[in-house]
Every structure is written in C-alpha cells, then in structure tokens.
Amino acid sequence: MARVYLDWNATAPLRPEAREAMIAVMDAVGNPSSVHGEGREAKSILETARSDIGELLGSERADIVFAGSATEAIAMAIPESGSALGAKIDHDAVYAHLRDDVTLGVDQHGRYDTDFEAFPEDCQMVCLQSANSETGIMQDTLGIAPKIWASANKPTILVDAVQAIAKTGLRVDKMGGDYVIASPHKFGGPKGVGVLYLKPGLDTRRLYAGGGQEEGRRAGTENLVGVAGAGAAAKAAKQDRDNGVWEAVQELRDWLEAELLSNASDVVLFGQETVRIPNTSAFGVAGWKGETQVMQMDLAGYAISAGSACSSGKVKQSRVISAMGYGADLAQSTIRVSIGPNTTKSELEGFVQSWTKAYRNYKAKAA
Ligand code: PLP
DSSP, X not given: OOOEEOBXXXXXXXXXXXXXXXXXXXXXXSOTTOOSHHHHHHHHHHHHHHHHHHHHHTSOGGGEEEESSHHHHHHHHSOTTSOEEEETTSOHHHHTTSOSSOEEOBOTTSOXXXXXXXXXXXXXXXXXXXXXXXXXXXXXXXXXXXXXXXXXXXXXXXXXXXXXXXXXXXXXXXXXXXXXXXXXXXXXXXXSOEEEEEOTTOOOOOSSOOOOHHHHTSOSOOOHHHHHHHHHHHHHHHHHHXXXXXXXXXXXXXXXXXXXXXXXXXXXXXXXXXXXXXXXXXXXXXXXXXXXXXXXXXXXXXXXXXXXXXSTTOOOOOXXXXXXXXXXXXXXXXEEEEOOTTOOHHHHHHHHHHHHHHHHHHHHHXX
16 A cells, blocks of 8 residues: 655655755765865855755845754754743754743743743843644744844844745745744755754854854855755745645645544644644544554554654654643644645545544544
8 A cells, every 4th residue: 555644744755856956966076165166066056055045035045054954053043051042832953952941931822922021131042933843833923023122131033944934935034033944854855954044144153163164154064965955945845835835735734624523523633723834733632642643544554743753753742732731631642744735635535534443443442
C-alpha cells in the first residue's frame, strides 16, 4: 500500500526544483570565499539563492544570513545573557533559550494574552511566534511589536516564522520582527539550511570562531548545495503562494475537520475558532494517547505526528496544549495532521476512514 505523508510541518517533501538545483550545483568546484573564477561562480550561486530567499521573505538580500538550521539561526539571534522572554508555546529551538521566571501567557485559543507593556529591566529580547508548529495557530506579531518597542527597556523582537513563511502571505514587513527565522525544509528545500533575517544595523551572536563567511556572522564554508536547493525552493514556494495554492489546502483541511467532528462526537479540535495557517489540524480525544494513534495510523500507512514532531521519537505531553489550559488527558492525546499542496482528497478520505475505525475500537475498549 502506498504511504501517505501527512506531516508537512515536520518537514515538507523536497520540491523537484530544489532537487534539480542541488544536482546542478554538486559539480560547482569552487569555494564561495575564493577569489578565482571557480570561487566567484560559487559565490554567485550563493547570492542568487540569497536573492530568491529575499524575494520570498520580502527583504533585501543583504539582510539574510544562512545557517545550518532554523535552530542555529535562532541561537545566533538570541542574546547569550539569558535575557530573552518567550512563551510556553514556543518551539524547543526557542524555548530552550528562554528565561523561566517570566513567560508570556496564552489564552485557551492559543493566542497571547499578555499586555506587552512592561518587561523585566534586563529583558533584551522578546520572542514571538508567527504560527505554532503543533496547532497552526497564528499570532498578530505586527500588532504586538509596537507595544514592545515602546516599553521602557526596548527589547528587540525575534519572530519565529518557520511555520508561517510560504504558507501565508506574511513577509518581514508584516511581522514586526527585528529578527525573523525561516527554515527552507518546511517549504520544499533540503533539511540542514536555516535562514536568519535581521534588520539593518543589528548583529548576531558568534556561535563559533573561524572564517569571515556570511559577513563574519557565521564562520564555516557555506553549504552551497543545500543553499542552492533552498533558493530554488523559495522561488517555487513564492510562485505557489502567489498562485493561491494554499487556499485549496485550507479547503481540504477544513473538510478533514468537519469529517472528524461528524465521526467522533468527543474529538477536540485545537484552535479551530482562531486564525491558523491553512494546512494544520491538531486534535485529541481525552484519554486516547497520541502516541498510540500515531502508531496505529503509521501501521495503516499514514505519517502523522503527536506533540512536537521535532522531539526525536519521544512522545510527551504537549506543552502547547497544556499552556492553552487543557488537562493532561487531552495534552497527551494531541495528534497533528499537517498537509500540503500535494495532498489529495482521496488520501484524506483514507485517513479519516482509518482514524475513525481506530477511534471506534478505542471507544469500544474503553467502554
Ligand atoms: N521553529 C518552529 C516553529 C519549528 O516548527 C521548527 C521545526 O519544526 C523549528 C523552529 C526548528 O527548525 P529546524 O528544524 O530548521 O531547526
């Protein structure tokens, strides 16, 4: 039986354009830092990719730094001093850096409910999330940003836009971030490339000493093949976005949710009443472990995820769902279906059938 991939928020399938670009660049012999012809050719590949990423993000090429992952790009942006503030809904890549004494609260819809007016004196950065990887819930970061900039100690703002870039019309001027993070493997580029946008005049943390690559911000010879793939993916993703392909994705997602609700009276859909990215559906049935659902669906041929997909095989209680005020029985039950432009209605019909069968079995056993 053909496998059905419904885990696009973990990583999206590689776009053919990205594959072709990478294969072509594998034979580029030069190092982008070398001054000879081969080096200049490699440099031009790097800069073309930077322009294509810039076009997708709506930024100038010069404001983009390539890193080895979004996780690395985040670590480069967050001050070393341990003075960054964020929320329990943040992805581990951000959350691991946050001070734990003060966190931004969220309401039951997963939206920030902080007034964003006063921060501790030593707070140098506020981390905001554009869209949540587990629930797809979006935040109005552009509306919040002026309040943060107007606060007494004027912290900078990092916007983790990893899940929103390419799936929505958001560009850097509509996000309010001083630093904005993107991850090309979420929109059809290769894994292992991260993107950091920073406003002119700002700087980054040097994670390691070495050469002067990326304007001295990220030492080490660039991953030219990966970056070329990322650039090609950005170009194709921008075209998709401009052609409105995500509207059809949203229709499919909404259809899926309506089916789930009609088949399972006690299914809880998270964030259904708020603005979300178009491809994500997170839901749970109190008491039915997400881990079990993921395994059952995997056996039936469907790749989905439970809790945070990036937690390498560990399925734990979802910090995001708990932060929204739900109890452990739901936070442990959350699964996520995340789809993309290649997902078909018949694939989702198959998923609904398999999931509903497993749900009825669970209910029959639990009764
Ligand atoms: N931020 C968010 C919201 C994510 O969803 C992810 C990955 O799932 C990351 C950051 C980390 O991205 P990367 O895998 O490129 O390090």
